[in-house]
Every structure is written in C-alpha cells, then in structure tokens.
Amino acid sequence: MKRIGILTSGGDAPGMNAAIRAVARKAMYEGLEVYGINYGFAGLVAGDIFRMDEATVADKIQRGGTFLYSARYPEFAKEEGQLKGIEQLNKFGIEALVVIGGDGSYHGALRLTEHGYNAIGLPGTIDNDVPYTDFTIGFDTAVNTVLEAVDRIRDTATSHERTFIIEVMGRGAGDIALWSGVAGGAEEIIIPEHDFDIKQVAEQIQSGRDRGKKHTLIVLAEGVMHAQDFEKELDKYGDFHARSTVLGHVQRGGAPTARDRVMASQMGAFAVELLLEGKGGLAVGIENNRLTYHNMTDLFDSKHHAELSLFNLNHDLSN
Amino acid sequence: MKRIGILTSGGDAPGMNAAIRAVARKAMYEGLEVYGINYGFAGLVAGDIFRMDEATVADKIQRGGTFLYSARYPEFAKEEGQLKGIEQLNKFGIEALVVIGGDGSYHGALRLTEHGYNAIGLPGTIDNDVPYTDFTIGFDTAVNTVLEAVDRIRDTATSHERTFIIEVMGRGAGDIALWSGVAGGAEEIIIPEHDFDIKQVAEQIQSGRDRGKKHTLIVLAEGVMHAQDFEKELDKYGDFHARSTVLGHVQRGGAPTARDRVMASQMGAFAVELLLEGKGGLAVGIENNRLTYHNMTDLFDSKHHAELSLFNLNHDLSN
C-alpha cells in the first residue's frame, strides 16, 4: 500500500481537522502518500481530490469544522455511484481510505472495502450516537459549548428567577443533554431514552420554588420534542413563564477541546496502523478508555446506548 | 447625605454587578452608607432592602447577571406604588438612589427625584437602545457573545457551504446586529433602522456563490422579523436551504468584558459624585469617550440612533 485517501462525511464536528491531520501525518511518517478528498463521497465521485503534504495539515488541529468540507450524498448508496468513486480511486492510485463521519457514512466505506479498497471509519459527530464507542469526535466540544450557554443562561435565570428550557442537539440520542445537564446543574434533563411526565416536571419546579430555588433550568434533547412545544405543555400545569432557547448550529462549531483533539489524534493514527495491517471495513472506537475496532457490519445491527446512570445521578443531585 | 440605595431594573445585563460594586465602593470610600435593594422597584416597595459592606461586593465584578436581582414592576408607574417605595426609603433612612437599567426604569427614578429623593440612572441593557449614550453597560459583552456564536457557525457554514440566518437581540435597535455583523464578517446585516429588499439579498447570496463564496452569514436583528420568517421569505427567491439560529437568552449572560466592566466602574463612581453634588433626575452616559449626563426628561423625548456608518461599511467589505 502506497497511497491512502481521507474524506469527511455527514455533519461536521469539531476535531475532524485534528483527525485528518493525524491520519495524514501518521501516514506520511510511515512513508505513505496521502490524498485529501473534498466534500465526502460526492467529491470522491467528482474527483475533487488533491495531494496533501505536511504543510497541508499545519495549523489545522485547532480549527472547528472540516477543511475537507462535507456533503450529503445519498447517491453513493447505489453501485453506480460506488463504481464512479472507484474509478477516481484508480485514477489517483489510492488504495485505501479513512472515512471520518457518523455511522451513516460507514455504509459507503464498507462498500468500498468490499470492492477491494480497504476503508477504516472514525466516529466524527457531535451527537455521540455511534455504537461501539463511548465517545465520538466532536462530542466533548459540543457538550462544553452547550455548557457555556447553560452557564450564561443561569445568570439571567437567577437574576430574574425564571424557568428556562434549553433545547440541545443529539438527533435520536440524549447524550449531549445528559452531559451538559449534569455539568450545568440542570434541574431537569429530558431525553428520548427515558420516560418523563410533564405534570411531574411541573410539580418539581413548583416544589423547588417553594423551597426557595431561584431558577429552574431544563435541558431538553431535540429528539424528544421542540422547546416551544415543551413550553406549551408545561404551561398547562402552571404559570411558569418559561423561556425557550434553541442553541442550534452553534453547537457544531468552535475550536475542539483537548479531549476531542487528543482522541481524534489517537484514532487517526490508529486507523493508519489498521490500514497498514491490511485491514478494512472496520470502525474505530474508544471503549473503557482504550482504542478498539469492530466490523462495520456489527455497528449496523447495534444501537448506541446513552449513559443512563447520569440521568439517575442528576435526579439525586438536582433537588 | 449619609445613605444611598442601589437597585437594578428591567432585563439583566453583564456589567450590572460591576456597576453595583462601583457605586457601593465609591460611596463607602466617600463615607456614605450603602443599601442594596433586591428585585428593582418591586423590592423597594416590598422593603427587600439590606445594608451592604465592602465584602458584599467582593468577587462580584466578574459575574454576569445582577446579584441584586431584577424584576418587572409596572405598578411603580402609579403614585400609590411610589409612595410605598418612599415609605421604605424613609424607614431605612435612604436619601438618594442609583438605578441601573434601561431608560424604562428612569421613569421610576425621576418620580423619586421629584419626591425629593435624588436618583441617578445608569444605562444597563445589552440592547444599546438608550439615548444620549454611545454605549450601554452589557452591550459590549453581548456583542462578543454573539460574535463567538457567529464564529462557531462559520465553521459549519464553511464546511457545508451553507447559508445561515442568525437572529440576535436588540428589541427595536439594530446595534447588536450591526456590531456583531461587521465583526463577524457577515454578508448581510438586517436591521430595523435600514430598509432591505429580500429579493436583493437573495441575488447577492447567489452572486457570491457564483464567485466562489463558500457560505453566507446573515445577521438579523429581532426587531425586523423572526429568523424563520426571514428564511421563508428568502426561499421564495431561490433554493438556499438556509438554516436559522435564534441565539436567545444566551446573549444576556456571561462574565462581562473588560470594556463593560471598566465603563460600569466609571459610571458607578460618577453617579456617586453626582449624588454628592446634590444632583438627581440625571441619566449618565458615555459620549465620544467621555462621561456625560443629561436630564432624564431629555431622554424620554429622544431616540437612540444606531451607528449606521457600520451598515455602509459592511456593505463595502462583505462583497
């Protein structure tokens, strides 16, 4: 193996650039040639591919987003798309790939592996919703970004003794809500993975107020419902004058945290090692603080599990 | 004069605590006794008043919000409410006041002055919508908070080549949008003080794309319309797939910037000096980098003017 390619796919996440840098630097260190593929699988098919050198990835580790750009490209699910991609791989002499993105992007990676082009997947998404890894690249940064917002809102909530509903990202997963809720000292965390009874929530807010609590912070995962709908539901059970904040795409950007950069660097180097061992079709993860890998097919049958112990912890600490 | 009181009124703003500290410390330095009044005019009427000492304001300069709390209290517009407030002032022996808040709160302050209790107003609001001052306490912090969000969204916007609409606070004023738009390198700034033609906006986005621009950032003042409505309007003129972000109450919190803390400190000390000179019914401002004051009545007849030169500047630089 002499040449590898790198692409990022799906929603961008902080730390993707650190992962790209790690793949590129490690590969060059091992004597490989490295090609960057812009715009994910769309760019692969279109041949938007360029030779990287050491300077290409200089001063990128600290930047949010992905300098290889990302794009949705459902057409790659079809063999026609894959064959066009392979044509480009052949054209550039690329023998193997690292694909950084959510597990949705692993389908394309697996197809390429089946065609003889080994691909290793790195979990790059703020949502932390990839199976067989405790953390995804970008999650720690997103949680800290949300936390900063929670801290700010706490200032206003305290000053005015108000109830705030803060809607956070995570698609179907409650991880961002759980972590930022525990870290932010939220009174309530509402996630898809756990039932909630809005009447009970209302009663707890009221009981907190009766005991002298100055404010109530509710962190709501977008996978449950929208903040404004939650606000309306809540208003049925009392006069809470709750304010909603939808943090939105702010959560996707920003300089990655140390944790995300270190993990991205470890995973990126590990992916190159796996490729050098002739492996493909594997998804890299971090489990119990150790780098691991699993067959991509195993991930498709699995579901990510949120750390529900944090939910119970918050219950005990928020009263 | 031996005793003064301090209260914060209206929406909280970063730097209010720095202003409270400055008023309290300067007054104590001048040999006065200082009383804190919780919850604005509501707390005044309710007698929620306490003696402050030097330690009361220690380690507060860096905190967002207001540790004296704030509350809306329209009842203070009526003489009945004012007389109750005066009863409390007499009870505590408070002879004069500093009121920190938007110019709405100056009405109550003026009434107290007319009743013989000198009150000085300090402009505390993130909206920068107070006449006769170039800047209000909290504005610089809010602009920097918005700017951080714009910088983060830029990461995602660049990675995905998207159009983002970022709705920012300011009520009727476009100042937060203007400053954060110029500083954030926004392609478009939409404010209440300047006409806009959504068709033209759409054309400019398209023309930017045609020239290779990777993304478009539109900063929208809440006083114009909501981001989602703007998004719908925009979609009438092309397929922009714009994403909206409503920053919301995040803009109101956080540790104040150096500028806000210094200005709040200057204004707080100045208010005490004015009280010591026997003055009341005055609104403090900063104009052309100098501390100034005006009769509160002058403010009620005036309107704050946004710095429209920034709008034109952005036009020239964003292309």
Place this chain on the structure above:
Amino acid sequence: MKRIGILTSGGDAPGMNAAIRAVARKAMYEGLEVYGINYGFAGLVAGDIFRMDEATVADKIQRGGTFLYSARYPEFAKEEGQLKGIEQLNKFGIEALVVIGGDGSYHGALRLTEHGYNAIGLPGTIDNDVPYTDFTIGFDTAVNTVLEAVDRIRDTATSHERTFIIEVMGRGAGDIALWSGVAGGAEEIIIPEHDFDIKQVAEQIQSGRDRGKKHTLIVLAEGVMHAQDFEKELDKYGDFHARSTVLGHVQRGGAPTARDRVMASQMGAFAVELLLEGKGGLAVGIENNRLTYHNMTDLFDSKHHAELSLFNLNHDLSN
C-alpha cells in the same frame, strides 16, 4: 450515620466545587446532615465548621477554586493535630468525612478513619498525579486552559516564525504537558517520565525550519526544568531566539469543563454511597471509564503513570 463533613485540601482545582455540591446534595438526598469544613485540616482543627443546606451549594457547580477554601497544614501529620480534629468532629457530631484533594491529603483522611471516623478521598488536583485513577478532578480543565494559551501563542509564533517554550504545571507528572502538547500540535513535549536530548531537539527544530515549518512550539513540564533554563540550553545548539512563557497559576483557576464537572459529580455521589455502606479509608478513582476505589494505603506505595503512548503519538504526528 447521620452527619458527614466535607473538606478540600492541598492546591485548589477546578471541579472541587462541583464535587462538594455532589457530596452535599447526594448526602441530603439520602437524609444525612452535611457540614462544611473551611480551610482543610487546619479548619477542622480550628473548628471552622458550618451546617450546609441545599442553597449553600446552589450556583457553585460552575465556579473555579473551592468555596470551602484550602490550606496547607502539615501539623495534621502528628497525632496531636488529629486528636484536636476529632474533638471538633465530636463537638459537631460528624461521623464521617469526604476529603477532596491530592493523595497527600489522604494521609490525614486515613488517620481519621483509623480513629473510627470513616473518610473517603476524592482526587482533586490539576496535576493528575494520583495513582489508581486515570483522571483527577481539575485535570481536564487545566489541560484546556493550557491549550487555549498554546493556541494563542501559535498565532504569534506563526506570524513571526518563532520558537516558543511553554512551561506548564504538573509537579513531578508530565500529564498536563502530554495532553496539551498533543492537543496543541506541539513539535516537542518534554516530560520527566521520558528522556530527552536537547541537542536532538535543536536538530529537529532546525530540520523543521529547513522543511518550511513556520514555527516550533515546545511544551515543557515544570518537573523537568524551568523554561528559561531550557531556553539557555537550547541556545547552545543554535540561534533559535526562543521565547519562554510560564503559564503559572492561570492553570489552576477557571470554570471547570463539562468533563471535570460530570466526573466530580459522579465521584461525589459515589463517596456518599461508600460512606453509607460503612466504608472508610478508600480513595475513589475513575479507571477505564468506570468508578473504582482502592485502599488509601495502596496509593501510598504506588506511583501514578503518565500515558506515555501520547508521547510516542506526538513523535509520529509532529514531524
């Protein structure tokens, strides 16, 4: 068991307040009474002890430092000091304790356990130098604080094509240097746990320059030597005009990261559970992403091991 006490000891670390809050809230949730002990073991001996309620720990989770204060108190190593402390425990009816600090403070905790007052230790120090735990409370925040500084210095280093030596804390441990070095993309990381050859460092800087590298960042653990001494050593091998920055106590403060707050919350609640099970003399840790505990005596015979794989990783990626 009806009453427990909490104290913080040794150098302060971000997340200590989150740990205090978690201990207090969990204990109250379990029906216990909670007492705060100011100034560590010194305050214990002096009886600087107060009853905590739910409000005592409100709005503390986000604050740096420790609101229970900390102090060095070597006198507690002697039995005389311990007996005085026990006198105070008896006076306040405190039956058990949670001690938050470095493993140095576990000696005092163990003595109290031996006297029949169960004590659980939580690892609170930015240095990450406690055995039997992968991470200490405060470490993640300190690393991110250092990283922000590295990112800033990178701006200047790039603009001027300079070599910078950044001295970071950690006492005898290289963990802060390792993590911030990898995350910051440092060319060199110098730690006590790994030999280095200053001549080789000089050669690598020169070789990087020859290949067009715009700058060199060297992260130096304080346990190796001082930055200015390193600068002088380096100058023996070439004309590097290196600049030194000693980050100092900035690394100890600031709002804790999400990771530190969550881990502190988990550990705090876990400590209360252990006390409720009648256990004492135990040190809580997090190992392979799971909460664990060990006898304090085990820690005294052990040594913390830095994650040296990060050193090798950086070697491969920084070229």
Place this chain on the structure above:
Amino acid sequence: MKRIGILTSGGDAPGMNAAIRAVARKAMYEGLEVYGINYGFAGLVAGDIFRMDEATVADKIQRGGTFLYSARYPEFAKEEGQLKGIEQLNKFGIEALVVIGGDGSYHGALRLTEHGYNAIGLPGTIDNDVPYTDFTIGFDTAVNTVLEAVDRIRDTATSHERTFIIEVMGRGAGDIALWSGVAGGAEEIIIPEHDFDIKQVAEQIQSGRDRGKKHTLIVLAEGVMHAQDFEKELDKYGDFHARSTVLGHVQRGGAPTARDRVMASQMGAFAVELLLEGKGGLAVGIENNRLTYHNMTDLFDSKHHAELSLFNLNHDLSN
C-alpha cells in the same frame, strides 16, 4: 492610482487580519488591485509580494496574528533599504501602501511617502502606546485575555487567601495594566506613568487582610519591573508569600474581540479612502470615538498618554 500594497510590521496583534481584510475588500470595492506584502518591510525589499483577491481574505477576520507575517527589519531605516523596496513597488506597479503596525513602523512608511509612494499607517499593537489614538488595534483583545487570566487567578487567590502579582505587557505604557486592573478588580495597579511606594503597597495589603479581604491581586506593567523583582521588594515589608505570574506572549494571540475587529475594519476602509484622496504620510487613529488622522511626523514628536483617571478610579474602588 490602480494598485496598492498592504503589509504588517512589528509585533503582531489580534485584529491585524481584520484590518488587512478591510483594506483589501474596500480597495477591491473601489476598483483597485491589491497586493499583499509578506514579512513587513523585509518582505517588501525581498519582493515577497503576491496578488490578493476576495478569497485571499475570506475567513481571516476572526484569526489572531497576521497572515501576512511580520518581521523586524531595522535595515529599512537606511536609504539603501528603501530604494530596494521602491524597486519592488515599481516592479509590481504598486503606487501606494497601507502599513499596519506600531508607530515605529511609521518611519518606513513616511520614507516611502517622501519618495512618492503614499503610505497610510494603522496603529496595530496590543500595547496601546501610539500617540493620537485612544485605542490601537489589538489592545481590547489583549486586555480581555489578561482579564480572563486575572479571573482565573482570582479563583486560586480566593481559595488560598493569597497575594498574586500578575505581570502584563505594554512595554513603556501602562494601558493594559490599567484596563485589566480596573476590570479585574485588582487591589493595586503598578504602572510606569505613576509613582508607587512599595512600603505603602505592603501596608495596604496588610490593612485589607486585617479587614477580612480574602486575597490581593496586583497587576504590574512590565515597564515598571519584573514580577519576581517586585515580589522580592514586597517581601522586605512583610510575609506575603506572594506568587508571581508572567502572562507573556499569551497576550499577543487569540481571536480578536468585536471591538478590535470593528475598529480595524473602520480604520482599514478609512485608509483606502485617504489613499484615494491622494493623501499619504498619515497615521489613522480613533479619538473620542471618531476616526481621525495626523501627520506621521506629529506622532514622532508626541507621546501616548495613558488614561490616568483609571488609576484614580481604581484607588477609590479597590479598598
């Protein structure tokens, strides 16, 4: 005039990139061609010059440092250097320049003007030590960076009841110390522009402690003396166990604040307007919140004056 050049000179400062972008965009908007000159006057002489287009300055406004690099180049003081520079200007057809840097770099700019190549200077330095401008580009960012450090150190200072000496940049000027000291609530600010008596400082610290102050923060301008020397001086008058922190080059980097970006944008556009009017040899400033300009020669005879009213303000508020 059809072609202009831009260069940055002297120490880098946050906001320089925003200024470069503004000059480039405004010039292009006015139909001019724009050339970037790398490494200041050194690059001018060496012909390290390139054509800029709109994309060159995209995504630069938020970055610290200067992407045109900077370098010291004392050789430009001699006519020989200037003539070589002019040769390059002729070669590239550059008729006029904008020079961004401290007033030291204005000497070179004035020489070029005298040779018929109009040059406008923009004050780019964190030190705020340029005459005829209230603020320089980079100052607001540096002050906020220092302030963050002061806030962090306050956490540790409070937790341990310690005295901290924080040495900040500014060369001969005390502005960074003054602003960050007032904003940080420092007990003492030591600047070159105002006498101080170390014995009196010691007495005030002691008196603060006697009144129950938990800590003392001293902000020391580097122009006075080094922190460690100050520490030694202080120790002569009591047992303060003061800790010193030298913030160093951290103060020079980082994303610019809103204020710095807006001011840099205004100044950059203004410089182009002045060039279009055929003017040269002028230094742009902001005075009393208005854009102004002065002959560069006027600056050479003048001295920047720190805002000493802040020193007095801090005296009254810090007790």
